Amino acid sequence: MTYQFPTNDTQPAHASNSETSEDSRNLRWQPMKDFFGREASTSTAGFPDGFELRMDGLWALSEETDSPEWVQICSPIYPMARSCRRDGSGWSLLVAVKDPNGQTRFAQIPNSELQSGQQKALSPLLDKGMTFGTEKSVKALVHRFLVKSAPERILEQAQANGWQGNDFDCFLIGSHRIGRPIAVAAPSLHKSQDRQPASATPEKWRERVGTLCSGNPLALLAVSQAFAGPLLRILNVDGTGFHLRGRSSTGKSTLLRVAASVWSATSSIPTWRATDNGLEQLALQRNDQLLVLDEMHEANPKVVDGSIYMLANGHGKTRFNDASCPGWKVAWLSTGEISAKKHLARLPTSQQDGQKVRLIDVPADQRSYGAFDDLHSRADASQFARDLGLAARDEGGTSGPDFVRSLCEVGGSRLASHHQKNLAKFEKGMLNGLPKNSDGRVIRAARSFAVAALAGELATAKGLTGWEKGEALLGIKALFGEWHSDWMSEPASGxxxxxxxxxxxxxxxxxxxxxxxxxxxxxxxxxxxxxxxxxxxxxxxxxxxxxxxxxxxxxxxxxxxxxxxxxxxxxxxxxxxxxxxxxxxxxxxxxxx
Known part of the structure; x- marks a missing residue:
């Protein structure tokens, strides 16, 4: 049975009388408008008895003394909506939190945790910046407020981040939403939203990170692949990975961090040393975005073998036959000291050619300076990699969401049709000069390079990269040419x-x-x-x-x-x-x- 979610037209407007409307205007903090749009009112009419939301926070009528009095129990929070999965399970409470910087954050609290005690119920709010008042029993009062709250709005609870629906006008990244408010991410996906520095902006990332990628084909490919994530579903293509392989300390991991900084500022990069289920959850968290995996050479070849197909095909073992579990589309980048082919040669069966075009091997230690060609006036490659890595850490997390925001502004079939035509042109350009009727696997690889090139050019056109027009396309086409030469010269086996x-x-x-x-x-x-x-x-x-x-x-x-x-x-x-x-x-x- 599928739960029938109310449409936007039938979602209840908050009841309001003249007194409530005045309270709402006096609040100034308007989380409902932040999430649902300017027409939504942050009314306190539906609050549990004995609680008030004021300018400085949530207040409660304390009954610990003979004469009840109002006490501040925490900073401003607001129960906005309830959510559940499509099958009607997994009910949760969506709560807005005003953090110490005055920013509105959103947290999801599963009903099971609400009923499990104060610690589990309050932890998501504390993590978003909620602070307690100084009076006794404030934790118990906040917990009671949450348990008794029953907002009327009901939203679908998405089980994967990324695009929601087929109109390309709603995109989720953990608790952060871009576009229309038609869904919220499941609580398990909120963990995937890496914190970004408060001072980070797309402009700073472009100046400190993007411009340093100019003149470096591998960096152009890595960053363009990061922007490719949101385009996969729009272009109706499968996810594909690039494996940057080469000797240690040549800049491979720096390229991963730079690519990852399009979406987050984390300095922690996941590795291939994960279970199949761990990679499935990571893929759901990074759906329609970029997934990076470091150090393939340290992973079990059997795990790598299955994961290549799993990530590219968009379904894992536990989800393939479960219609309620979504799949994923991810652009991914991998690194290792040896090629995937050599790594998988340790298995009894050799790597199939299909894997070589799902995870495309790209040498990352044969450029002028390891993984780089242009050091932008740095003394050596080590200094350049250090500066680039620090800039990615300090300025990451804004460019990817800004790119999605620009796609949402168009949305719909017009967006898909336009970019699918552009992809066909880019793919044709990749294959130009090669023999007609090229091997189907070569065509598939050309499409993967073309998707990355298209993403890089689109991001450049939107002012996000600091690159010259055509630079991503030329750099990535050159890398495809090198890959094709290696492909044709590689002796096949089996x-x-x-x-x-x-x-x-x-x-x-x-x-x-x-x-x-x-x-x-x-x-x-x-x-x-x-x-x-x-x-x-x-x-x-x-x-x-x-x-x-x-x-x-x-x-x-x-x-x-x-x-x-x-x-x-x-x-x-x-x-x-x-x-x-x-x-x-x-x-x-x-x-x-």
């Missing part, structure tokens, strides 16, 4: 190598094979017609050597070969002049997918 060798041959020579209707026996590599490539036995043996029969068996089992029978490997091709040739007949539409 059954997938049969497919790769065959595809590479057809990419280079398939279009030049003569039509079967004009072909002659002998001397040619093969022929083609509208539906097939026909390779001679000699060509096949040259391609696959001692593995020729195994290669044909594998491709037949993959339904890529047309054969005489279910057990045969070749096909008899009739040529002009009544000649017949035993060939390997490859389906064009299947081999090119």
């Amino acid at each position: 059954p997938e190598s049969y497919l790769i060798r065959t595809k590479n041959f057809l990419v280079q020579h398939g279009s030049s094979l003569p039509d079967r209707k004009s072909g002659t026996a002998g001397g040619a590599s093969g022929w083609q017609d509208e539906r097939h490539y026909f390779l001679t036995k000699e060509t096949w043996n040259e391609l696959h050597g001692s593995d020729a029969q195994r290669a044909a068996s594998y491709m037949r089992d993959q339904a890529l070969l047309r054969t005489e029978s279910a057990t045969a490997l070749t096909f008899t091709l009739s040529l002009p002049g009544a000649s017949r040739e035993r060939v390997y007949a490859i389906y064009k539409n299947r081999i090119e997918d």
Whole structure:
């Protein structure tokens, strides 16, 4: 059963009389307007008896003396709404807190914790900046106020951060919401909202962090990948990761911190040494944002092997068959001293090629100065990495939300259609100059680089990066070119190598094979017609050597070969002049997918 949430039109307006309206105006603090918009009134009409919200805080009528008197029990707090999951479970209370800096913060308190005692119920509010009064029993009075509060508004409780709904006009980052107030994040997601320095602004991040990335292709890629998170759902593409691998102390971890600073100011970077369930929760917290993972080489290869597919596919083991549990889309960055391929080679089965384009290996120790090319007048790479890391820590946490805010201003199908067309152009630009009918995995990798480049260019156009127009695209396209050269030169192994060798041959020579209707026996590599490539036995043996029969068996089992029978490997091709040739007949539409 799915809980029916009230629409915005049917959400109750707070009851008000002339006295209450006057109280509301005198409060000046308007958390309802901060969250729900200017039409929402911060009325105290629904407060439990014996409590008042005043300018300096929440007051209660204390009955500890013979003559009851009003005492201040805490700084200003305000119960705003209740929330629950789509199945009607997990009820919580959404409370606004006015912190010591005068800022409005929001906390979710599960009903189970409200009923469990003062400590569990009050901890989320204390963490947001609530302070107690000086009188006795104030904790008990605040707790009683929360338990008795029953605001009329009911919101959906999201089980993943990021975009809510399909209109791209509401985005959650823990207790922070951007756009329309249609949902709140589950309490478990509030832990993901890293604190940002009070003085941090997008402008300071651009000047101290973004400009230092200019001239450094790997930094351009890392930061652009951070901005790519909110675009994945808009572009209707899967999440993909880049693995920055290289020797220790070359700047890899600094690049992770710089990318992470787009969304947070934390100096703590998660590592691959986590359980599958731990990564699932982290992915839900970072949904539609950036997920960073450090030190792959220290993790269990078995965990890494499963996690690559899990993160890219958007569902974990515990959530795949549970419709109530959401999936995720994350842009992710990883680091390690060795490539994912070498790390996974420790397992009994070797890495499949699909993993290599879900987690794309990028060397991070072969630039002019380790991971960097332009030190921006610093004495050496160590000083540059130190300055960049400190700036990321001090100024992080504002640029990502500001980027989302600009996307929310457009929202809807118009936003999706516009950027999907832009992605197609960027992807075409990545592939420009490569052979037509490139391997499907190359196309997928090109799309991943194109998504990052598009995100970097959009962030630049919105004034967030400090880069020149086109700089992200050029830098990331160069990195894709380097990746493609490595991909083409890397010797394949295992059954997938049969497919790769065959595809590479057809990419280079398939279009030049003569039509079967004009072909002659002998001397040619093969022929083609509208539906097939026909390779001679000699060509096949040259391609696959001692593995020729195994290669044909594998491709037949993959339904890529047309054969005489279910057990045969070749096909008899009739040529002009009544000649017949035993060939390997490859389906064009299947081999090119």
